[in-house]
Amino acid sequence: MTGLVLAILTALFFPGIILRVKSLMAGRKGPGIFQPWKNIRVLLQKGSIISNTTSYIFRFAPLVYLSTILCATILIPFSTMPSFFGFQGDFILFAYLLGLGKFFFIIGAMDTGSSFEGMGANREALYSMLVEPAFFILFGTLGMITGHSSMQDIFTLFHFTGHNEFIIGIIAIYLLIQIAMIENSRMPVDDPKTHLELTMIHEVMILDHSGFDLALIHIGTNLKFAMYGLLIANIILPSGGSFVYRIGFYMAIQILFAGVIGLLESFRARKKLMKNSQFIVTLSSIALLAFILALLLMNRMIF
Amino acid sequence: MEAYLFIAPVLLTFVIFLIPSRIRYFYVLSLTLFTVAITSIPAFQVLLHPDDPAYILVTGFKSFTLTFTIDNLSAFFLLVTNFTFLTGLLYSNGYLKSYRDTKSPVQFSLHYFNYNWLHLSMLAVLMLRDGIPFLISWELMAVSSFLLILFEAEKRTTLKTAVNYLVQMHVGLVLLVIAFLLCEAKTGSMSFDALQFYFKNHANIGLFLLFFAGFAIKAGFIPFHTWLPDAHPAAPSHISGVMSGVMIKTGIYGIVRVLTHVQSDMYVIGLIILVISAISGLIGVMMAIVQHDLKKLLAYHSIENIGIIGLGIGLGMMGLGSNNPFLTFLGFSGGLLHILNHSLFKSLLFFSAGSVYKACHTRNIEELGGVIHKMPRTAALFLIGSIAICGLPPLNGFISEVLIYLGFFRGLMDGSIYQSIALLLALISLVLIGGLAIFCFTKAFSVVFLGEPRTEKSKNISETDLSMLFPQYLISIMILLIGFFPLLFIQPVMGIISQQFHINQAPAMVSITQILTKISLMGGLLVIVISAIFLLRNLLTKKRIVKTGPTWGCGYTAGTCKQQYTGTSYADNFAVLAAPILHTRKEYREIHPEELFPSKRSFRTHPFDVFHSGLNKVLDFSMLVLKKLARLQTGNIQHYILYAFIFMLIIFFLLYLKIL
Numbered sequence: 001m002t003g004l005v006l007a008i009l010t011a012l013f014f015p016g017i018i019l020r021v022k023s024l025m026a027g028r029k030g031p032g033i034f035q036p037w038k039n040i041r042v043l044l045q046k047g048s049i050i051s052n053t054t055s056y057i058f059r060f061a062p063l064v065y066l067s068t069i070l071c072a073t074i075l076i077p078f079s080t081m082p083s084f085f086g087f088q089g090d091f092i093l094f095a096y097l098l099g100l101g102k103f104f105f106i107i108g109a110m111d112t113g114s115s116f117e118g119m120g121a122n123r124e125a126l127y128s129m130l131v132e133p134a135f136f137i138l139f140g141t142l143g144m145i146t147g148h149s150s151m152q153d154i155f156t157l158f159h160f161t162g163h164n165e166f167i168i169g170i171i172a173i174y175l176l177i178q179i180a181m182i183e184n185s186r187m188p189v190d191d192p193k194t195h196l197e198l199t200m201i202h203e204v205m206i207l208d209h210s211g212f213d214l215a216l217i218h219i220g221t222n223l224k225f226a227m228y229g230l231l232i233a234n235i236i237l238p239s240g241g242s243f244v245y246r247i248g249f250y251m252a253i254q255i256l257f258a259g260v261i262g263l264l265e266s267f268r269a270r271k272k273l274m275k276n277s278q279f280i281v282t283l284s285s286i287a288l289l290a291f292i293l294a295l296l297l298m299n300r301m302i303f
Numbered sequence: 304m305e306a307y308l309f310i311a312p313v314l315l316t317f318v319i320f321l322i323p324s325r326i327r328y329f330y331v332l333s334l335t336l337f338t339v340a341i342t343s344i345p346a347f348q349v350l351l352h353p354d355d356p357a358y359i360l361v362t363g364f365k366s367f368t369l370t371f372t373i374d375n376l377s378a379f380f381l382l383v384t385n386f387t388f389l390t391g392l393l394y395s396n397g398y399l400k401s402y403r404d405t406k407s408p409v410q411f412s413l414h415y416f417n418y419n420w421l422h423l424s425m426l427a428v429l430m431l432r433d434g435i436p437f438l439i440s441w442e443l444m445a446v447s448s449f450l451l452i453l454f455e456a457e458k459r460t461t462l463k464t465a466v467n468y469l470v471q472m473h474v475g476l477v478l479l480v481i482a483f484l485l486c487e488a489k490t491g492s493m494s495f496d497a498l499q500f501y502f503k504n505h506a507n508i509g510l511f512l513l514f515f516a517g518f519a520i521k522a523g524f525i526p527f528h529t530w531l532p533d534a535h536p537a538a539p540s541h542i543s544g545v546m547s548g549v550m551i552k553t554g555i556y557g558i559v560r561v562l563t564h565v566q567s568d569m570y571v572i573g574l575i576i577l578v579i580s581a582i583s584g585l586i587g588v589m590m591a592i593v594q595h596d597l598k599k600l601l602a603y604h605s606i607e608n609i610g611i612i613g614l615g616i617g618l619g620m621m622g623l624g625s626n627n628p629f630l631t632f633l634g635f636s637g638g639l640l641h642i643l644n645h646s647l648f649k650s651l652l653f654f655s656a657g658s659v660y661k662a663c664h665t666r667n668i669e670e671l672g673g674v675i676h677k678m679p680r681t682a683a684l685f686l687i688g689s690i691a692i693c694g695l696p697p698l699n700g701f702i703s704e705v706l707i708y709l710g711f712f713r714g715l716m717d718g719s720i721y722q723s724i725a726l727l728l729a730l731i732s733l734v735l736i737g738g739l740a741i742f743c744f745t746k747a748f749s750v751v752f753l754g755e756p757r758t759e760k761s762k763n764i765s766e767t768d769l770s771m772l773f774p775q776y777l778i779s780i781m782i783l784l785i786g787f788f789p790l791l792f793i794q795p796v797m798g799i800i801s802q803q804f805h806i807n808q809a810p811a812m813v814s815i816t817q818i819l820t821k822i823s824l825m826g827g828l829l830v831i832v833i834s835a836i837f838l839l840r841n842l843l844t845k846k847r848i849v850k851t852g853p854t855w856g857c858g859y860t861a862g863t864c865k866q867q868y869t870g871t872s873y874a875d876n877f878a879v880l881a882a883p884i885l886h887t888r889k890e891y892r893e894i895h896p897e898e899l900f901p902s903k904r905s906f907r908t909h910p911f912d913v914f915h916s917g918l919n920k921v922l923d924f925s926m927l928v929l930k931k932l933a934r935l936q937t938g939n940i941q942h943y944i945l946y947a948f949i950f951m952l953i954i955f956f957l958l959y960l961k962i963l
Contacts, residue, residue, distance in 0.1 A: 047848035051855070053755055055675045055682075063840070067832040071825060085828075087821035088814060089709045093696060096705075097829070099741060100695040106745040107686075110868070112854045113673075113754030118868025125745050126876055129738030136734045140715050140727060149712045207855050212844050216836070277880055284731075291727060300720050 002078040011226035021262025048211030053113040061108025062216040068101030109205035120204035130280040137287035155234040180228035306362030346378035353798035371430040390774035395541040397771035420447040434493030445472035475520035482513040498564040522554025525583040535602035540657020544650035570624025577617030581732040584610025593910040632811035633710030641703035648691035655685040662764040675752040689744040697826030699785035755864040886911040
């Protein structure tokens with residue numbers, strides 16, 4: 001539960017920091033940290049326009065999208081604090097809950113009958129399918145190193161500073177950052193900054209959502225970033241230290257993560273659409289590299 | 304006394320032809336209910352009291368005896384079969400109504416007669432252990448399903464498909480006969496129980512592979528699957544549901560039954576099953592993505608799900624081979640539970656797809672669209688089936704898949720490095736199967752049900768009547784029940800594994816119980832969160848203005864509904880990626896730069912099954928050889944006598960040279 005509360009807290013300033021870093025890099029002053037949430041507040045108070053073509057799926061999809069992200073975040077423990085919902089293999093449920101959210105998000109976009117949203121939905125389906133193996137190989141590797149399969153045990157037993165684990169930890173953090181970028185349809189895959197119709201995946205899928213529903217989706221997306229930040233923080237956080245110290249450490253990591261995303265987004269160009277799948281599959285091979293490295297480090301490569 | 308109860312339904316099926324067509328359906332229904340009752344009661348008894356010995360019933364006539372044995376493995380399959388046959392029959396009444404004008408009452412009687420015979424022969428397959436009776440009922444199963452596929456025999460493709468099906472089933476039968484004969488030659492008796500004596504003294508892997516090939520043709524493992532994607536669409540929907548839901552599972556039953564007797568080489572056998580299953584799963588779902596025919600798409604998903612079941616079973620065998628009971632339990636329980644799960648969501652999907660076909664008279668998804676507005680209930684049912692088949696929480700597909708996943712992760716941690724690498728690859732394939740299934744079902748659901756109607760066919764339609772919806776509700780309830788209360792179902796399954804493979808279930812049960820409790824808690828939480836946000840939205844937006852308008856067209860609203868995203872365009876980016884494996888032929892004419900006023904154009908894609916064309920090549924080649932050989936068939940009696948003479952001469956020389 002602590003994890004969820006902390007993730008929600010960080011979600012409040014996370015998108016603001018990204019925006020701020022991006023505008024600073026572009027030489028502008030930029031909006032305040034809480035501007036994205038002010039936008040969401042406005043949306044929450046608005047009425048909405050719903051397309052004639054849509055059915056109950058369209059109204060139902062944002063609910064499921066946000067709920068699955070909330071439930072997935074509950075599963076993540078915070079550092080060594082016991083999480084109530086954790087169990088052996090909870091990261092499988094984590095990934096599949098997000099999958100359920102995506103499923104509804106996709107059919108929600110397809111419900112409008114618009115070919116723009118069809119394109120976005122289709123790409124979302126393809127990319128999230130391609131990115132999934134990287135996540136599972138990563139957790140398989142972490143599980144193999146620690147000998148446990150619940151996120152709680154993995155994060156408690158994985159010492160980032162241990163000289164064997166350090167290199168795996170670096171790869172894990174790199175992968176999680178990239179996975180977070182892809183899952184949120186950010187920079188090398190998609191550019192949220194461009195004009196609505198020209199963004200290729202996420203923004204194009206929510207063209208027809210408005211008012212409260214759109215706010216739900218934005219909340220979900222912001223929370224998703226904080227959720228991946230929480231995962232990254234868990235890998236780095238030391239298992240010792242007082243609670244306050246760890247919270248401070250956690251906040252620093254989240255702010256750094258947001259800053260890194262802002263920097264990546266500022267200095268990176270979007271890939272050609274056809275090259276995206278190759279890029280995403282590369283992540284799986286990097287994860288495989290981590291797996292082989294783990295086998296080597298654990299002295300299991302004896303022939 | 305009870306023996307007559309088992310024989311009675313067989314005799315009573317012949318009465319179907321004498322019953323007036325008004326009450327024929329009720330007669331068939333009560334007969335099926337009777338069959339279901341007399342087999343389900345002992346099955347439940349066996350499953351719920353795992354310590355009792357198996358239920359055995361001997362019947363026969365003079366020296367010919369039949370022994371029906373229901374142990375908990377049979378009991379599990381019996382219950383799955385009975386449920387699907389019952390829902391299939393309930394569904395069939397509404398579905399077949401539209402055929403009343405074109406089909407004669409005798410054809411209807413024949414159809415129901417075959418339906419009952421398929422049911423009875425499958426039950427017999429599950430209960431008989433002796434070789435000859437087993438093979439006879441196996442054959443009866445093939446013949447009755449062949450006749451069921453032939454319901455619309457006036458279509459040429461149906462006829463061709465059905466004959467193809469029959470031929471392939473007999474190839475499988477031959478393999479099984481050879482396997483049983485091998486067993487008889489070494490042990491002196493021909494039954495599943497005799498296999499343990501064979502396996503004790505001889506190499507295990509050879510005979511197992513023979514059995515595996517025979518059963519795999521029925522189950523639809525790649526590359527033995529070529530009959531399956533054609534046969535399912537050709538049959539009426541309730542038959543497709545039954546065939547895909549339970550009939551192909553008899554192949555799995557056979558494999559598991561043989562596996563319970565295997566005594567060595569278990570690790571290698573497990574590995575072989577794992578590899579074949581991973582390939583089946585991946586290619587099955589990849590082929591499904593590029594299909595236009597809704598039922599063919601579902602048929603390919605059957606191959607995928609057989610692959611998932613096989614992954615579980617292979618993992619279980621590897622656990623047995625490496626003395627890791629935890630792996631055995633996770634693998635087999637995932638595999639067996641997935642058999643039940645797949646029978647539920649696949650029959651649900653076939654039934655709801657059948658309702659769409661009945662309303663729109665087309666299975667081509669590119670001609671559909673917007674069906675949800677006219678058939679909201681069918682759409683919701685198809686959606687439940689889609690979520691379940693993708694293995695997404697909180698429905699039943701997730702439960703079985705998570706058990707297999709857990710097994711993979713557990714297997715990664717201990718065991719040799721080769722095991723880690725093999726299981727990692729299996730893990731990747733399962734992850735990809737899951738992702739591709741989501742890709743495929745978001746496509747199928749959206750293109751069929753969402754958006755605007757693409758052609759006239761899906762415009763003037765109405766929701767199906769309650770008689771066809773009712774069995775689908777029943778199945779959905781079961782799906783939800785397994786999804787939210789998996790513990791109710793996992794206990795009997797664990798009992799089966801511990802009894803069949805003689806291992807103590809207690810240690811594994813503790814952690815599996817813990818895991819499944821947390822998963823069902825999470826399912827409950829998800830429902831609570833969704834409803835909380837739903838209520839919150841209703842409360843807050845009650846007084847807001849909600850307007851309706853056209854879909855945002857980005858300045859240019861689509862001219863016709865055909866400009867919506869189609870199934871082909873949805874699948875295209877994946878088809879490009881997977882082009883080396885998926886062969887799709889595109890038919891279109893490019894627009895030349897000089898062509899100022901482009902004329903009317905069309906675009907077609909034809910997905911190919913590589914294995915299908917591979918099989919055709921083999922068949923074409925053998926036809927060619929046989930045609931050459933046909934020259935020997937001169938029709939001249941003197942020539943034939945000459946052949947016999949030459950043959951005798953050869954035998955004589957071989958004997959003389961002591962070669963023979």
